[in-house]
Amino acid sequence: MNSTQAPSMAERARAYLDGRDAEVLELARDLIRTPSPNPPGDERAVADLVIRRLQELGIDDISRVGALEERPNVLARVKGAAPGPTLILSGHIDTKPAGDMDAWETDPLDPVLRDGYLIGLGSGDMKAAVAGMMYAAAALKHAQESGGGLAGDLVLVFTADEEAGARFGSKWLADNGHLAADAAIIGEPSGITSEWQSVHLVSRGAALFKVAITGTQMHSSISDRLPCINATVKMARLIDRMDRELTSYLTYDEHPLCPTGPTVNVGVMAEAGVFYGVYPGNAEFACDVRTLPGMTEESLKADVGRFLADAMADDPDLRAELNWFLTVPPVEIDADHPVVGALVEAGREVLGFSPELDAFPGATDAPYFQLTAGIPTVAAFGPGMLPRAHSPNEYMDADGAALSASIYALAALRYLGEADEG
Numbered sequence: 001m002n003s004t005q006a007p008s009m010a011e012r013a014r015a016y017l018d019g020r021d022a023e024v025l026e027l028a029r030d031l032i033r034t035p036s037p038n039p040p041g042d043e044r045a046v047a048d049l050v051i052r053r054l055q056e057l058g059i060d061d062i063s064r065v066g067a068l069e070e071r072p073n074v075l076a077r078v079k080g081a082a083p084g085p086t087l088i089l090s091g092h093i094d095t096k097p098a099g100d101m102d103a104w105e106t107d108p109l110d111p112v113l114r115d116g117y118l119i120g121l122g123s124g125d126m127k128a129a130v131a132g133m134m135y136a137a138a139a140l141k142h143a144q145e146s147g148g149g150l151a152g153d154l155v156l157v158f159t160a161d162e163e164a165g166a167r168f169g170s171k172w173l174a175d176n177g178h179l180a181a182d183a184a185i186i187g188e189p190s191g192i193t194s195e196w197q198s199v200h201l202v203s204r205g206a207a208l209f210k211v212a213i214t215g216t217q218m219h220s221s222i223s224d225r226l227p228c229i230n231a232t233v234k235m236a237r238l239i240d241r242m243d244r245e246l247t248s249y250l251t252y253d254e255h256p257l258c259p260t261g262p263t264v265n266v267g268v269m270a271e272a273g274v275f276y277g278v279y280p281g282n283a284e285f286a287c288d289v290r291t292l293p294g295m296t297e298e299s300l301k302a303d304v305g306r307f308l309a310d311a312m313a314d315d316p317d318l319r320a321e322l323n324w325f326l327t328v329p330p331v332e333i334d335a336d337h338p339v340v341g342a343l344v345e346a347g348r349e350v351l352g353f354s355p356e357l358d359a360f361p362g363a364t365d366a367p368y369f370q371l372t373a374g375i376p377t378v379a380a381f382g383p384g385m386l387p388r389a390h391s392p393n394e395y396m397d398a399d400g401a402a403l404s405a406s407i408y409a410l411a412a413l414r415y416l417g418e419a420d421e422g
Contacts, residue, residue: 008147008148008418009143009144009148009149009150009413009418010143010410010413012142012143012146012147012148013139013140013142013143013409013410013413014139014406014409014410016138016139016142016143017135017139017402017405017406017409020135020402020405021399021402023135024131024132024135024401024402024405025118025131025398025399025401025402027053027131027134027135027401028111028118028123028127028128028130028131028132028401029111029118029120030049030053031046031049031050031093031122031127031130031131032109032111032120032121032122032123032127033109033110033111034046034049035095035109035121036093036094036095036122037094037095037096037097037098037121038094038095038096038097038160038161038162038163038164039097039164041070041071041094041160041161041164041168042070042071043070043071043072043073043093043094043160043161044069044070044072046093046094047064047072047073047074047093047158047160050074050093050130050134050158051064051074053134054074054076054134054137054138054156057134057135057137057138057141058138058141058142059076059078059134059137059138059141061076061077061078061079062074062075062076063075063076065173065176065178066160066168066172067167067168067172068168071160071161071168071169072160073157073158073159073160073168073169073172073173073178074093074156074157074158075155075156075157075158075178076137076155076156077153077154077155077156078137078140078141078144078150078153078154078155079153080144080149080150080151080152080153080154080416080419081144081148081149081150081151081419082149082150082151082152082419082420083151083152084150084151084152084153084416084417084419085151085152085181085182085183085415085416086152086153086154086155086180086181086182087152087153087154087155087181087182087183087184087185087339087412087415087416088155088156088157088179088181088183088184088185088369088375089133089136089137089154089155089156089157089184089185089187089408089412090133090156090157090158090159090170090184090185090186090187090365090369091126091127091129091130091133091158091159091186091187091188091382092126092158092159092160092161092162092163092169092365093127093130093158093159093160094160094161094162094163094164094169095121095122095125095127095163096121096122096125096163096389096390098121098392099390099392100392103392103393104392104393105119105392105393106119106120106393108120108121108392108394109121111123113398116397116398116399117395117396117397117398118395118396118397118398118400118401119393119394119395120394120395121394122394123384123394123395123396124189124382124383124384124385124388124389124394124395124396124400125188125189125384125386125389125390125394126187126188126189126382126384128382128383128384128396128400128401128404129187129188129189129382129383129384129401129404130158130187131401131404131405132187132382132383132400132401132402132403132404132405132407132408133156133158133187133404133405133408134156135402135405135409136404136405136406136407136408136409136412137154137156137409139405139409140154140409140412140413148418148419149418149419150412150413150416150417150418150419151416151417151418151419151420152182152416152417153416154412154416155181157170157173157179157184159173159365162364162365165326165328166328166365166368169365170365170368170369171368171372173368173373174368174369174372174373175368175372179368179369179372179373179375180373180375181373181375182375182376183337183338183339183375183376183377183378183415184339184366184369184370184375184376184377184378185339185343185377185378185381185408185411186364186365186366186369186377186378186379186380186381186382187380187381187382187383187404187408188200188360188362188364188379188380188381188382188386189380189382189383189384189385189386189388189389189396190355190360190380190381190382190383190384190386191384191385191386192358192361192385192386192387193385194385195383195384195385195396195397195400196347196351196355196381196383196400196403197355197356197358197385198355198356198357198358198380198381199340199343199344199347199355199356199357199358199378199380199381200358200359200360200378200379200380200381201257201332201333201334201335201340201357201358201359201378201379202255202257202258202292202293202330202331202332202358202359202360202379203330203331203332203359203360203362203363203364203366203367203377203379203380204258204262204263204290204291204292204330204359204360204361204362204363205290205291205292205295205327205328205329205330205331205363205367206288206289206290206291206326206327206328206362206363207287207288207289207290207291207295207297207300207326207327207328208286208287208288208289208324208325208326208327209286209287209304209322209323209324209325210269210284210285210286210287210322210323210325211235211238211242211284211285211287211308211320211321211322211323212282212283212284212320212321212323213231213234213235213238213272213282213283213284213318213319213320214229214231214281214282214319214321215228215229215230215231215232215234215279215280215281215282215283215319216228216229216230216231216279216281217274217278217279217280217281217282218278218279218281219277219278219279220276220277220278220279221277223279228279229317229319230279230280231272231273231280231281231282231283232272232273232280232283234283234315234317234318234319234320235270235272235283235284235285237315238285238311238318238320239266239267239270239285241311242264242266242287242307242311243264243266243267245307246264246266246287246289246304246307247261247262247264249303249304249306249307250262250264250289250295250300250303251295251299251303252291252292252294252295252299253292253293253294255292255293255294255359257357257358257359258292258359261292262289262290262291262292262295263289263290263361264287264289265287265288265289265290266285266287267285267286267287268286268287268288269285269286270283270284270285270286271283271284271285272284284323286325290361290362290363291329291330292330293330293331293332294330295330296329297324297327297329300327301322301324304322305322308320308322328363328367329367329371330367331366331367331370331371331377331379333370333376333377333378333379334376335357337376338415339376339378339411339415340357340378341414342411342412342414342415343378343381343407343411344357345410345411345414346406346407346408346410346411346414347381347407347411349410350403350406350407350410351403351407355381359379360379360380360386361386362386364379364380366378366379381407382404383396383397383400383401383403383404384396384397384400
């Protein structure tokens with residue numbers, strides 16, 4: 001692989017992007033204006049917009065694929081001038097729902113520019129990065145047509161369903177042979193306390209499960225006269241104990257990029273009871289555990305099972321059943337992989353500082369790229385900050401979309417290199 005930068009190609013790409021900051025930002029705003037909340041999950045309108053704008057940018061090698069018509073994924077290719085490696089730039093085109101509309105100060109689908117920020121649903125997570133990737137691909141295609149060329153291919157992969165488990169997105173793409181490359185970069189928001197803070201080598205996993213509690217459903221007027229078990233009260237006490245103790249039951253190896261260990265979120269959803277007059281016989285609550293490399297579904301089920309067994313041993317009236325929902329495995333790319341160096345160097349050139357190497361706290365599409373499709377994948381490097389995602393009034397630096405276009409274009413050029421002339 002040619003890992004050296006070809007200045008003429010880089011200069012042409014930068015020249016294409018110079019003066020287009022407003023265009024990239026407006027594309028990000030158009031993507032925000034096009035709703036794609038998941039659930040319920042329907043990316044058709046935003047996929048239509050992506051395809052139309054890619055064509056307007058001169059990219060015509062485009063595929064639209066998916067398990068269902070309403071769950072499309074968009075793939076686009078800029079073919080190099082010579083054989084070489086293939087690099088994927090990827091982002092998801094769905095968003096979380098807006099949530100509590102009363103908490104939004106603006107219309108979540110009306111992207112507002114205020115005090116140097118872009119405000120809107122999916123701004124940082126991650127429609128600005130998608131816009132940047134589209135312009136990065138256009139810049140490299142334009143630079144290639146002006147002379148020289150890439151020594152390899154650049155592929156854009158815009159996925160559906162990332163926000164609800166990727167069953168119709170990256171998982172489906174990987175399972176059905178649509179993902180093939182030598183490396184991939186995902187543009188999730190990479191800031192925790194500041195934008196562009198880190199290149200995330202680790203994508204932490206997610207273990208999602210529910211615990212069902214069984215009690216005694218009966219007429220509530222006689223609950224003080226007959227033996228009975230209140231499922232809601234048992235659930236509340238178990239939630240409290242799990243919140244205090246479950247972390248100590250989890251088995252894992254310490255990781256230098258994850259110094260705080262796994263993250264346990266107990267009671268992210270809860271449901272109990274029927275109505276007034278009915279003593280509650282059933283209750284259920286959901287948990288969300290963010291996992292480290294090395295933690296598996298089997299080990300997690302065993303750990304949670306040990307916790308529940310101890311809790312039931314201490315309280316003979318407690319009947320609790322574990323119902324597993326989903327495991328997204330953690331993954332990690334080697335810090336010495338060439339795509340990591342290319343991304344760090346591109347970040348330094350555009351931002352003026354070197355981003356740190358870190359672990360992405362959440363789950364991403366990386367497991368399906370890396371474990372299923374065999375593609376070493378950077379879990380996250382993109383505009384925005386994770387604490388602002390999934391929140392009312394989601395916002396990011398307004399220049400983030402344009403910065404990402406330059407970073408992704410230069411990183412792709414550094415990784416692929418320029419074809420030898422003659």
